[in-house]
Amino acid sequence: MTGLPHPAEDLLRELAPQVLGALVRRYGVFDTCEDAVQEALLAAALQWPGSGVPENPRGWLLTVASRRLVDQVRSENARRRREDALALATPQSALLGRAADSRPEADRDDSLALLFLCCHPALSAPSRIALTLRAVGGLSTAQIAAAFLVPEATLAQRISRARQTVKGLGLPAPEGAERAERLAEVRQVLYLVFNEGYTASGGDGLTAPELATEAIRLARLLHRLVSDDPETAGLLALMLLTDARRPARTGPGGELVPLAEQDRRRWDGRLVAEGVALISRTLPGGRVGPYQLQAAIAAVHDEAGSAEDTDWPQILALYELLERFGPNPVVTLNRAVAVAEVHGPAAGLELLATLEGDKRMVRNHRLLATRAHLLELLGDRSGAAGAYREAARRTTSAPERLHLTERARRLEATG
Structure with missing residues (x-):
């Protein structure tokens, strides 16, 4: 999505899961729908710089993606029956190129259901991460491969296998204990993405900022969708409070600077304030979990004026609470x-x-x-x-x- 002004690119990333969710809900073929959305995003990246962002960008993307989807199905002569089934399910207005969002349900946001689908239990952790970043994050295969320092062909195969696994599942809407379990899996995926972005597991760079930034963006999205979930709020607060230190984590030559030696004036005060306010609102709710406790620990570090001022007894007490959630060597x-x-x-x-x-x-x-x-x-x-x-x-x-x-x-x- 290069070539677009930053706000327009952010808009495309925000709309990508909404458009894909609408298509999957309507047609139920994840892989074909995801391809169509990627083509629509590319078309927007090519056309919007010259023509400007349309008045209804979501509707524009839905229309283009729907047309691409129909074109893809029509071109697959060997899958004629699939085309016929799709044609029966598709309003003639969409086939004729009318606005794909002309129906009331087009305004529905299926982003949470899409996150559940991308983090399906049948997928491995690497596959969940890759599929989430592509389908919900709107990142290209090349961008994800570069961020994780893996060959693009390897990443493409991973995404392809993941898409085949969830193909035809539609948008799940789990309830009760299953919903809580799936939500925990989504949080774990975002946590892994953030950690890789904050401290890259390999390569020449200490951080991969684009991954940390994307994890925060998706955590904000998840928090908006499940605003009553304290652990999601805790995860977002943890990311904000941790990422606030990123500007001071490296020296002029890219060398690592430990926490105790960092110039705290370089920390992002806006992120610190946002993270502290969020965890301060969340903790008193009573349903404390691991992400909230980790966020509280990060807040104690971030609020200390110097390394010497750090309230280590409070941090130790929080770690003792954290260990009660299960043995964890880290x-x-x-x-x-x-x-x-x-x-x-x-x-x-x-x-x-x-x-x-x-x-x-x-x-x-x-x-x-x-x-x-x-x-x-x-x-x-x-x-x-x-x-x-x-x-x-x-x-x-x-x-x-x-x-x-x-x-x-x-x-x-x-x-």
Whole structure:
């Protein structure tokens, strides 16, 4: 969607799931509908810069996508029966090219149902992410592949398999426990997208800002659709409070800057204020969950004027609450840092040792990096340097590897 002014591109991204939802609800063939919407988005990107944004952009996209859909079906002679079935389900006004949104139900927003479909339990986590970013986010296959540092052909195959899996399912509208479960899956997908954007798992860049930005946009959409869900509000607050620090996370050369060393004047105060206000409204509701607690921890960090002013006892108490939702080695890892800040590095190392037998952490460089940090606080420079170097060998992120190696070098130089 390049070539469009920024507001118009944002509009297309906002309308993409609405248009796709309307088509899938009407015709029930996800893969063909998704192709038609992608073509309509491309047509808008090519035409709107010259002709201007139409008065009814959603209706324009629905009309173009509907025409593309009919054209696609008509061109598939080997699927004549499918064409006949679609023709029977399609109003003649759409076949003749009239406005596809002339009916009242065209105003219905199926974005939430579309998110449920893209995060269907039958799909793997990578497939859910890819399909959500393409179908709901409006990103091209090339954009998603570039963001995740995978070959475009690999990503295209992943999306194709995902579309085949959900093909013909229509727009589900789960209720009760199933709805809550599916909503949790949607939140998890957005959380994974944000994490990859905030700290890229590989490559030369520390962050992938386009992914973090897209995750926040989709979290805002989800929060608007389920405004009464406290965990969705907590997820959005967590993203805002975390992303607020992004401008200060890297130095002039792209090097990693740890939280304690960041210039807090570079943090985005607008995002901090929004995130704090959101979690402050949500927590008193009583239905506390993991995303809300993580957001509360982020808020304590963001509201501290300096690293020395951080309320570590409060953070430790929040991590203890967070662990009650189930064993999680990452939470224990972070709690060990809080324990070290409150009770001393030896106590933090003692807690960290409980993770050594956890298979999920065997190859995780963050366990070694955290041990190195606590050994450094304890005064064991040699042990810390060795742990930093081993952590550097295990990470796939170039900026993190450079940072960890430099930490080791400094300790060895002064030891």
